[in-house]
Amino acid sequence: MKIKTALLASALTSVGFAAQAAEVTVMSWGGAYTKSQVEAYHKPFTAETGIKINSVDADNPATPIKAQVEAGNVSIDVADVEFSDAVRLCDEGLLEEIDSSILPAAPDGTPAADDFIEGALQDCAVANIVWSTVMAYNTENNATAPDSIDDFFNIADYPGKRGLRKSAKATLEMALMADGVPAGDVYDVLDTDEGVDRAFAKLDSIKSDIVWWEAGAQPPQLLADGEVVMSTAYNGRIFNAAVGEGQPLEIVWDGQILDFDLFVVPKGAPNKDAALQFISFSTDTQRLADQASWISYGPARKSSGALVGTYSDGKTEMAPHMPTAEANLGNALVNNFEFWVDKDAELNERFNAWLAN
Template sequence: MKKTLILTTALTSMAFAASAQEVTVMSWGGAYTKSQVEAYHKPFMAETGITVNSVDADNPGTPIKAQVEAGNVTIDVADVEYSDAVRLCDEGLLYEIDQSMLPAAPDGTAAADDFIEGALTDCAVANIVWSTVFAYNTANLEGTPDTIDDFFNTAEFPGKRGMRKSAKANLEMALMADGVPAAEVYDLLETDEGVDRAFAKLDTIKDDIVWWEAGAQPPQLLADGEVVMSTAYNGRIFNAAVSENQPFEIVWDGQIMDFDLFVVPKGAPNKEEAMKFIAFSTGTQPLADQASWISYGPARKSSGALVGKFMDGETDMASHMPTAEANLTNALVNNFEFWADRDTDLSERFNAWLAQ
């Protein structure tokens, strides 16, 4: 009897080990990862029994190329910016994603018709619409900046500025601050004269810039008084203001709208589970649920009506979304193809400019 019990226990343990499933998801950390854990990871684990391992990076797109080329992929799903999704797919570093596996909207509308235009690509599925904006701490700044020009106006608004240590977004904002209409920014950046003009504008505040690399840094820089204004991801500022009662204000003028998308690196150890995770997480309800944790717009049309209040039960989220009508004045949609083609060249020039 005892031997039978031992054998049965051993076989049961072996069967459990064989059936144990997991998926490793890399994201950006902070309030953003928390929103995904609450809206995606926990419900997915409860429904499927598949364990989600959450890891973070300053930019989840960065390690993919090295891991795939080394044949040592540890990430199953990565949350990446659009230009990285396009570039990595073009380089053959990502699995293609079968769009037919994505769940339909509650009214039966096919996923391909329910996602916002541009949110689906061969190798990626978008989950959020987010923006790079600039924000300020009302306790540390006299006056009320209200345009992207004011970010560059250190005469009227003296003090340090925080900016992401990257060419992307900074060049666009510089041109808009220099009077270029949003609709003409990328046409101008396609020319040497346009790039020169953007860097010349950045030169005017170069000595006042504090550079940041991780999304959690701008709110901290503003809170500590190290800068009086900073570019930032809109959701990080919202969370600091609402959840932590920081006296921060967002200026939407000159915002640069973007998608974040889920991708699966080639060689992912748990490809099947990764696809299941993406299909679940980009369903109508999970996308709406994420918007109750952070002010990023869901990438599905059917999710919009389900977006309600913030987790505090008081704050209506609609007006805090980048896509709110009042926030779209002088908004620029990131040109993903431009950055997929020009990122390397412009990043090299940006790094050389930093070193000058």
């Protein structure tokens, strides 16, 4: 009995040391967004569990997953990806499934499955934020303040360079809205050859004035440096530059495109159990509310909303800066992830061909 007890104690001690020694590699998008995750998720998780977080960044964390899984050499445990990428990667069998029953209930006992915003829980993914692609401008470089997505394409009244993400997604939708397509009809129009032609024709009207960006940190810098007078951008990056750094940047919410970012675990992740533990911890009600104090992205849980307070400066109320604030939803488009799962390859091929001409 003493021998068995000793062996059991030794085994438990080994497990404890293994847990303490475990590390989780989390890949995200960098800049102010990664900082918000480090402060709200990484540091508290390590403090509570002893598990170290290795934080790495990419222009798009979905990109390396396919190559790593197919090569059987996975180094990422958790990745923060866009909605359509999460669904596509899951459909291709490149992600681990995540049972929503591992996620903590809301403070009032509401199960996680009922507390997350509709669509935020997928077979292989758990959303953490609602964000949007918006149009932004530098107040010092525009004699008249633009106030609609139409103005982005109005070179005559608003001369100067425009910053656009080097991707079909969001770019084509904004082009159609600027061309007069109601937000609710955008995907029906874009699902036709004529609609695609219409979007590219609108882009042709400003093609010579476009400065392309690929990383989220670029648009605020382009605007601050005066290299462009307007740019599409992630709303949280503009908020951070304006409120966090004092840059003279403003968001135009008209024509914004709402989306989720979600946590996924690549198939064959070396630390799968610890990765799921991290996701469960980071998407509880309080952690999601905590992240919103660092960047203006809305929490993916309903119960987090009431806990969102001020920015980390202690004075800026965050609610009006959220893409989901009622005043900001007047002409908003919700990203149709099913459309982009089906059309991503086709439209990006057309987009790249257009760029090359």
